[in-house]
Amino acid sequence: MRNVVIGFLGTQLDMGKRREWRPSVQLCAHPDFPIDRLELIYDQRHYHLACTVMAAISKVSPDTEVRLVQINMTDPWDFQEVYGKLYDFAADYGFDEDRERYHIHLTTGTHVAQICWFLLSESRHIPARLIQTGPPRDDSEPSGKLDVIDLELARYNALQRRFEAAAREHSALLLGGVETVSPKMQALAERLDLVTSASDAPILLLGEPGTGKSALAARIHELKLVRRRIKGRLVQINCATLGGEGALAVLFGQRRSATGLAGSERAGLLREADGGVLFLDQIDALGPAEQAALLQVIETGRYYPVGSDSEVTTRFHLIASASADPGALVRSGQLRADLHARLSQWMFRLPPLRERREDIAAHLLDLLDESERQLGRKTGFNADALARYLRFAEDPSSPWTGNLRDLQASAHRMAVLAERGRITLPMVEAEIATLRSQWDAATSDRDAALLRAVLPGIELDEFDRAQLTTVLRACRECPTLSAAGRRLFAVSREGKASQNDADRLRKYLARFDLDWAAVTGFRTD
Structure with missing residues (x-):
């Protein structure tokens, strides 16, 4: 793979008046970065300097082919002019990425030109990496320093870690x-x-x-x-x-x-x-x-x-x-x-709380901290009390109809009632009873309306009404038939060799000539 570098002639630095180091010349003198071809862009006003630099390069690197590319700039600080002419240069170049590896020399040219090089490279109008060179710091690097910059930031581990953070x-x-x-x-x-x-x-x-x-x-x-x-x-x-x-x-x-x-x-x-x-x-x-x-x-x-x-x-x-x-x-x-x-x-x-029960513990402790700030005192769970509350909260049978509002109210009640700063097991049992009572009251008035919507004009026994409404609510509150089955059969499924909850639920619904689509309205499993 041949190395090709594209860069501007440095009208000041390449003259070598301020120091002996000339960037376009020393660029070709790095033994660990051989350059097969240098595309040296110059303005016609600096043609003689371009020829001088080309001759100097032939002495330090005889194998480097130097091509002088004339691009005249009326105002090298005019962004529109510089970008337009470099864009035209890139469009007409004919890059051969199968045989050549391209680089852009950033060190020479105006700041406007450097910005344009970056934009054209970053957008892949020029399929090249960027090169920065600098004068030698001591005798150990007579040709100066050379850094290749790849715009694929994922290659820079430190930068990538900062982005991820x-x-x-x-x-x-x-x-x-x-x-x-x-x-x-x-x-x-x-x-x-x-x-x-x-x-x-x-x-x-x-x-x-x-x-x-x-x-x-x-x-x-x-x-x-x-x-x-x-x-x-x-x-x-x-x-x-x-x-x-x-x-x-x-x-x-x-x-x-x-x-x-x-x-x-x-x-x-x-x-x-x-x-x-x-x-x-x-x-x-x-x-x-x-x-x-x-x-x-x-x-x-x-x-x-x-x-x-x-x-x-x-x-x-x-x-x-x-x-x-x-x-x-x-x-x-x-x-x-x-x-x-x-x-x-x-x-x-935003998924309801019952679809992300694994987050309930983190939310509970966060809401408890919020209550602590409001009350101005520290509050904590006894170990058995916390374990009991989380078993209840994460159980598929707990509907959490009010979602985070229910959890927030529950955490605040327990924090207020924990006079000595500890939430005990009896307090948790009382709180569980309170939540269950609230959920039953909230759902009882909706049972008749739910049955009328799904089975209009059909009378059912009281036993079937109670059982079917529980099933219908679970279906409407769960994202899939399988998830509803897991919630409804959470206990009995443990004793079965085949835990096909979806099939059990499908057969139950079929008893009433119902299926998943009819129950949920528009979702399919």
């Missing part, structure tokens, strides 16, 4: 500092870090109530501040609270002319979020008019406040959330299809 810090920030072991949450944080650092397109957060959508929106805002993608504040509102005609005024602002009343002016949330992040929780709760107006702002960055004839411009990063499947919201008319199309570029689903 930064990525871990950003993921930890997005996860609220909780050491998650859930593959779903780790993948979500890694992908969201990439999107947050590179894109300002709207982000749609999906997930059940209590999965942490509002908290994640705040962390996205914080990360965008760290990345210097924004400078403004986080403005957030639950759209379910924006009812009636006042919704437009809250979002888009209002001029006094709209009502004629003094003090009725308001800036609006879009104006307050200018330069920052606007988080619209439950965006599907907005009316059709508000959704249409919001879509125009997303697409144009301009809007009219209520009662104004003058346009206002704004620039913010929109984060929205919805607790239901967006496709179902569009089909039901709750979410405009065109707004959904704008929001669907980046969609992130």
